[in-house]
Amino acid sequence: MTGQLHDLRRTVRREREALCYSLLAAGAGAPTLCTGWDVLDLAAHLVVRERRPDLAAGVALPPLRGLLDRATAAERDRGLPAVVERFRSGPPPWSPFAVPGVDVVGNLVELVVHHEDVRRAQGMPPRTDVPEVQEAVWGLLGVGGPALLARAGVPAVAVRPDGPRRVLRRGDHPVVLTGEPVELLLLLYGRRSAAQVDVGGPSLSVSRFERAHLGV
Structure with a gap:
């Protein structure tokens, strides 16, 4: 530790x-x-x-x-x-x-x-040379994800492109958020237009998520 x-x-x-x-x-x-x-x-x-x-x-x-x-x-x-x-x-x-x-x-x-x-x-793309940042953010998403999604009221699962999954908010019919950890973080903090995240899952869940308020 x-x-x-x-x-x-x-x-x-x-x-x-x-x-x-x-x-x-x-x-x-x-x-x-x-x-x-x-x-x-x-x-x-x-x-x-x-x-x-x-x-x-x-x-x-x-x-x-x-x-x-x-x-x-x-x-x-x-x-x-x-x-x-x-x-x-x-x-x-x-x-x-x-x-x-x-x-x-x-x-x-x-x-x-x-x-x-x-x-x-400034129009810069996602960083691809900071694996330690991605790993650290992935760990913290498990801690802070539920709070960030509380007001949204939508169950959600985060999925990294290379396979690992993490439940962000428990519940039936979750929305599935696929992206690198930093991109997921940006999305959950309300930077929808900048975050490169695929939003999938049941259509009703996706619709609710798209209308939800994100961020702090």
Whole structure:
């Protein structure tokens, strides 16, 4: 277990570095898949999320929204290179994301999804050279999949192109989602247009899934 955690933390560090590269390569004003956000907005969000976890509730609670917006604007004012460097340095010691293990559970999905938010918005194809990321995401789908599909109310099974299957939400007549783990993750996080996933199964299940709200 210790060795597995070490490998996962190394994967998180590599994904952070790769995301930093993609943010800088795209440029501050480049689009992302996050509606209304350019690359600088996304980079500022990543820094505030790790350095000001006390403001996380501002996403849903209006009394804290102003504080969250001001903290994000302050990061934006630093400019993209400085913001990316702050993100590259990792969470500060007081951040919960600095706790060993929390960075895996709390950061891996965030980094992968936002990395693809940047890449796909620039017209880049799925990555084929990150097997460690695919394996890590596949493992986490078994943990987070049921929650991501809760509001959809549709039983679902994930199938990798090379054969492995995983039940994401139990129930009769499940929809069958076939794709690489990162593509499945993008779909479950609401990036339908970008995710390269085949949706199959009973027609009624597919219809319900296609109408369902996905994401957080």
